[in-house]
Amino acid sequence: MASPSIDQQTLNVIVAVCVILLTLVFYLIYKRVKGSKRGILLTGICGGGKTLIYSRLVLDAFKNTYTSIKENVSEYITDGGSSVQLVAIPGHERLREKFFAQYVEHARGIIYVIDSVTVQKEIKDVAEFLYNILTDPKTLSNCNKMLIFCNKHDKPTAKGAGIIKTLLEKELNTLRTTKSHGLFSTDGEDPSKVYLGSPAADFVFAQLYPLEVEFGEGFANEGDEKEGNYDLEQLLTWIEKVS
Ligand SMILES: Nc1nc2c(ncn2[C@@H]2O[C@H](COP(=O)(O)OP(=O)(O)OP(=O)(O)O)[C@@H](O)[C@H]2O)c(=O)[nH]1
Ligand SMILES: [Mg+2]
Incomplete structure (x- = not known):
């Protein structure tokens, strides 16, 4: 025993x-x-500078770019040694939603690239694509980190990140009022969309918690120089943080 x-x-x-x-x-x-979940997605409307940012990071070089019709995908090793998959999505309105849907499931973070010079003129388009991303249930279930990168800050007429944040909050507030009418059908709420933020107050990005939205500014090229300088420090710091 x-x-x-x-x-x-x-x-x-x-x-x-x-x-x-x-x-x-x-x-x-x-x-x-x-x-x-290794993907870092570069997205946004046409001409923001996604492909040039991708080229600076992956090839460490300036490249002449034209409106992209397909995605660019590559491994990227951060300074801290983390390996991520960098994906630059075309901004063309007939392609961006399709490519975004294809890559969001593997996304660790989303970088929404904005042309800070033309943003005021293009605010409706800039805000509408951002609205579609932020109300897509796939975004929220897969990824809780977003950087809104205000590019082209080499230009003196570029709007600051603080001003762009306010412009976007105002436009997204309007959009969610107009769009949410369409969210309700006779059978109830449309399950393919979520309500943006809190209905009890005017929209601010902080309402999206646990999705953390940060803002940064910089430039992928300087002036109209073909091999110009660049400053992507804030974007790189953010990638390091989420990697
Ligand atoms: N001055 C300046 N020009 C830039 C900067 N970043 C990009 N560009 C220029 O802006 C134009 C558009 O850049 P792309 O990288 O092709 O833009 P994109 O976001 O990939 O555009 P799509 O592929 O159409 O979605 C190109 O002529 C770039 O050289 C920047 O920081 N400063
Ligand atoms: Mg491109």
Whole structure:
């Protein structure tokens, strides 16, 4: 007959083995989920500078760019040594939603690139595509980090990130009023869209929590120089943080 002290020891060993196995299983699940979400998406309307930013990061070079008709995808190793998949999505209105839907499921973070010089003139289009991204349930279920990158800050007429944030909040507030009328059909709410922010107050980005929306500014080229300088410091710091 086994002594009670041996039983206790056996029990301790079994508990220890179980704890180790469970830790291992959770670690493997965590690594798998994290590993499948490696995408950093560069998105936004036409001409914001997505392809040039992609070229600066991946090729460390200036490239002449033309309106993209397909996505650019590449591995990118951050200064801190993390590996992510950088995807530049075409901004053309007939392509952007399709490519966004294709890549969002693997996204760890979304960078919404804006031309800070033309933003006021293009605010309706800039805000509407952003609205579509922010009310897409796939965005919120897959990704909780977004950077709104205000590009072309080499130009003296570029609007600051603070002004662009206010412009967008105002336009998104209007859009959610007009669009939410269409969200209700006779069978109830449209499940393909979520309501933007809190209906109790005017829209501000902070209402999107747990989606964290940050703003940054910089430039992918300087003036009209073909090999001009660039400043993507704030964008790179953000990528490092979410990687
Ligand atoms: N001055 C200046 N020009 C820029 C900057 N970034 C991009 N450009 C120029 O803006 C134009 C559009 O840049 P792209 O990178 O092609 O823009 P995109 O967002 O990829 O556009 P689509 O592919 O149409 O969605 C090009 O002529 C770039 O050289 C910048 O920071 N400053
Ligand atoms: Mg492009």
